[in-house]
Amino acid sequence: MSQIVVHKYEEKFRQEWEHFVDNSNNGTMFHKLAFLDYHPEGRFRFDHLMFRRDGELIALLPGGLKNDATVFWSPVGASYGSIVTNDIPFELALEIVDAFMDYCRNNGIKEAFLIPPPIVYSNNISQHIEYAMLYRKFDFELHYISHAIDLKHGNDFMKHFDKTARKSIHKILREGKLTIKESNDYETFNRILLDNKAKHNAKPTHTLEDMLRIRDLMPDNVRLYIVYYNDIPIAGSWLFLCNSNVVLCFYNMLLYEYEHLKPVYLIMYETVRWSIENGYKWVDIGVSQDTKAEDPMTPSLNLIYFKERFDARGILRSTFHFKFD
Numbered sequence: 001m002s003q004i005v006v007h008k009y010e011e012k013f014r015q016e017w018e019h020f021v022d023n024s025n026n027g028t029m030f031h032k033l034a035f036l037d038y039h040p041e042g043r044f045r046f047d048h049l050m051f052r053r054d055g056e057l058i059a060l061l062p063g064g065l066k067n068d069a070t071v072f073w074s075p076v077g078a079s080y081g082s083i084v085t086n087d088i089p090f091e092l093a094l095e096i097v098d099a100f101m102d103y104c105r106n107n108g109i110k111e112a113f114l115i116p117p118p119i120v121y122s123n124n125i126s127q128h129i130e131y132a133m134l135y136r137k138f139d140f141e142l143h144y145i146s147h148a149i150d151l152k153h154g155n156d157f158m159k160h161f162d163k164t165a166r167k168s169i170h171k172i173l174r175e176g177k178l179t180i181k182e183s184n185d186y187e188t189f190n191r192i193l194l195d196n197k198a199k200h201n202a203k204p205t206h207t208l209e210d211m212l213r214i215r216d217l218m219p220d221n222v223r224l225y226i227v228y229y230n231d232i233p234i235a236g237s238w239l240f241l242c243n244s245n246v247v248l249c250f251y252n253m254l255l256y257e258y259e260h261l262k263p264v265y266l267i268m269y270e271t272v273r274w275s276i277e278n279g280y281k282w283v284d285i286g287v288s289q290d291t292k293a294e295d296p297m298t299p300s301l302n303l304i305y306f307k308e309r310f311d312a313r314g315i316l317r318s319t320f321h322f323k324f325d
Contacts, residue, residue, distance in 0.1 A: 002054050004099040005006050009048035017050070020057055025087040026122045028242040029221045030073050030078035038213040044076045045069070049103065051096055052082075057171060060084040063114075070110040079248075082116035082320070083129050093128035097136055105324055106127045112322045113141060119316040120148055120282045121246050133320050141319040147300055147312040148246070149283040157311070158269075165309040178234075178263055180270050183226040186211050189236040190254075192226075196253040202291070204251070211238070225270065227254075229265040231272045235263035247275045248284040268310050285312055 009017065014033055017187055021027035029035050036046065044064045051059035061075030061083050075081030083096060114133070119125060153160050158169065172178050183189070190208040197204050206214070215222050220241070227235040235254035242248050249271060254263050275283050285307050290298040304314075 004095055005052045006049055006099050006103040007052070009046075009050055009259040013050060016057060016059060017048075020060055021084055022061060023086075024060075024084045025124055025126065025293060027060075027084040027245075028080055028117050028121055029218060030075060030080045030117075030242070031084050032218070033062075034074075034217050035214065035221075036062065036077055037053060037119065037217055038210055039077045040324075045132060046076060047072065048098070048200060058085065058088075060113075061100065065109075066314055067110075069106060072104060072109050072112045074112075074114045079250075080117035080317075081113060082114040082238070087124045087126060087196075088128060088167070090128045091130070094132040094135065097129065097132040100322075101136060101208065101322070104322075110324055112324075114138075114320045116320070117242070117246075118146055118148070118284070118317055120284070121243060122314055123243075123245065128257070133322070136322070138320045138322045141321040142297060143319075144287045144289055144297065144317040145304070145314045146287045147285045147304065148315050148319045149285065149310055149312045151272065151283065153300050153311075154276055157276060160311040162311075163310045165265060165268075168262050169269045170200065172262065172266050173269075178227055178229055178261060178266050180225055180227045180266050183224050184215075185214065185233075186224065188233045189224055189226060189238065190322070192233065192236050192255055193251060195252050195255055199256055200291075225267060227266055229258060229261060234258040234261070235267060237267045239271065241280075242284070244279075245281045246284050247271065247280050247282070249286060272310070279294070285310075286314075287317060288314075 018032055018034065021031045046064045048063060049061040050057060056257050063073055064076030064083055065070055065071065066073055085096065116130060117126060152155065158166055186208060191202050221238040225237045238251040239250055240248040240250050252264055252267055272283055288300050288304045288307060289296065290300040
């Protein structure tokens with residue numbers, strides 16, 4: 001059997017890359033060049049890799065170099081990265097991992113960090129690549145706990161929310177004081193986002209310009225919702241339609257002076273309802289860490305408790321790490 005050849009991405013391969021991600025088993029919008037294009041020139045040193053056997057593309061690895069080109073990270077400038085494949089047998093997964101490790105050794109890379117999407121993002125559940133990395137003695141840098149809602153209950157999803165969530169949502173829908181609408185008003189949402197983050201002495205990952213660029217580059221992969229109270233925008237959610245399986249709540253934000261109206265309950269209801277209606281299998285509500293804790297793996301118990309009100313389950317977001325001799 002011929003060897004796997006690893007080569008750097010070139011612009012002439014763009015269409016082939018995007019097509020492979022779209023038809024892969026575990027690819028997401030974060031693996032697509034169209035998404036990574038939102039970063040301005042020079043922000044990162046991208047070093048995307050392509051894996052071929054007998055000329056056929058069998059795997060992709062978006063990523064970039066840091067620390068004087070001695071450390072490879074995947075993703076760079078995105079939430080999820082690592083190796084994208086079709087639904088492949090374990091032997092091929094092991095060969096792909098070996099080919100990546102040989103590439104690193106031959107190109108002066110001293111360390112590698114890979115963050116694959118959680119398992120629910122795969123069309124056919126498989127962790128062949130992850131096990132191949134562990135078999136080759138990758139270790140873990142970090143585990144984060146993320147939370148996702150399984151949409152298997154279909155239109156009966158509300159029955160599986162807890163009593164408080166059901167009661168709050170029914171009250172909101174009955175009274176009609178809050179409305180939620182899909183919107184293109186990113187300026188208003190950004191004001192809510194900045195105000196919310198400031199309460200936590202934090203800044204959002206994306207600037208308004210970043211969000212507008214992502215919207216323009218990937219219009220079919222983003223949805224913006226805004227919640228109104230008497231025509232006043234008080235909360236919002238920016239959703240990423242990551243692949244055919246998963247809708248990711250990237251930002252769920254509210255103005256805290258309106259917290260007593262529970263607008264996030266309406267956001268969660270509408271997000272789950274819309275996702276089921278449009279054939280998705282999971283809603284990923286994002287990581288649930290205490291960002292102020294010294295240990296970055298410290299869970300935010302209050303946040304987790306809130307997410308569990310909506311029948312969410314914990315899923316791991318793990319960083320695989322290897323240090324080359």
